[in-house]
Amino acid sequence: MTETEEGNARHRNGGAATDACTRDDVFDNTYKEKDGPKPPRTIVWKNVILMSLLHFGALYALCLVPSATSMTLAWSVLCFLVSALGITAGAHRLWSHRSYKASLPLRIILAAANSMAFQNDIYEWARDHRVHHKFSETDADPHNALRGFFFSHIGWLLVRKHPDVIEKGRKLELTDLKADKVVMFQRKYYKPSVLLMCFFVPMFVPWYFWGETLWIAYFIPALLRYTLVLNSTWLVNSAAHMWGNRPYDTGINPRENKWVTFSAIGEGFHNYHHTFPYDYATSEYGCKLNLTTCFIDSMCYLGLANECKRVAHETIDARVKRTGDGSIRSG
Template identity: 65%
Template structure:
């Protein structure tokens, strides 16, 4: 066989056809205010979870025009929060004179409490970011009770509303209302009617079906009294002879205030209000 024919035969036998398929990124269809359909690309991992949809930002919701309702102050919360932080400030003064084991105990209690919020109420129950077996869920519900930031059901409900209607009046701690409001002010006033309205429309059947969450919700007040206040105060006093004053103000009031403010700072210090024409930064790739 001539050399040029042999070369052509070998070339044809090694020729392959490559087909490239371009897959369109996942998206969802949303009805805009004019009745037209718009396609919105999904950016975050939680956006494509088949079992969770109620914590995904809804760009179709717009605030109603007109002035906001007059603020209704919750004086009980204002007084209790003020007393707590005064106690925490006094706890700072007492740190140099407390036993080493006491502030180590307070730090340990802080870490466990924080896990009850971050790994429990936030990642597990608000976003369903992972699945947990019963022993881990029991640990997290105990840790969540130690943190005393409302029961996990209520925490998850409010957080889902925050993500779905972020930076609107339906957002419990709307960043557009200023640093103080998104930090702690939202806990010192009655909820905006839009928060109650939209929160009542969410599908919370997954939370209601979890017996552990409902058990905590039924027994929350006595459980919080024991886990957030009585236990952290009595342990230093009983086991290593700490004074009751140091136990109460350092291991309990100061520790609790730090846990609260660490959580609140996620709402106030790390989220910048975005322009009205763009989705909130907190919902595109992260779950705050």
């Protein structure tokens, strides 16, 4: 692992950005929202119905938990962790921010885990996330937290995107994603990969290997687990942009939120992450409360990952003193 201080591209509020990232995830303070009334919200009723059915199914699944075997519950937790890593270590830290490099076997594993998470294919997820960082808390942000908790949590998926989100997304430089054969393979076969990884495998294993009923095997390891992963990810967009302290930069909305850190296996150090988006650990504390960082470190130890980007301690200390809210003392 290497410690680097960003050098060429400028980051928001006078910070710096890594040379490696010709950065589509650095805040663009030249963007100005258009004057006049906002475009009307167009509800996507298909998404409303599907999300409602999913959450009603998850509530029903909770009633089935006492009937499930301990093996099924343990399998559900494992599926939660695997699918969460497909987002956190995969779509987020690897493909969106390029904060470390992964070998082909690890990229294949993370792509399969990402399909288990079922939150759009890697290419689309990374594109939208880069737009989120580049235009955070503006009309061009896909889940702009200034539009309220419900919108930033799930509402943004129930309405048509703001025209600025679409326009800015089309202008991003995404050649790194297009050049990754694993990303493009997953994108091409995304629907069958989701059916296999998100629903069939979680259901089949407990039914086949230890005789769980198909009913429980579908509703708990598949449906309930999937719903919990979705909401854990969405909390990063909503709660972690609203509640918590801002020890690194008071000029941005994202916060440090320990509850989101727990539920999203390390993604709740959000003020730090938006201040230093290139840091593979998304936190200055390494593995502390950060299962995703522990996973990446393990992959480095096994030789499956390398070149993890890190922020120098002096850079963090200087930023805390210059733009932080005084809630912590770095170092």
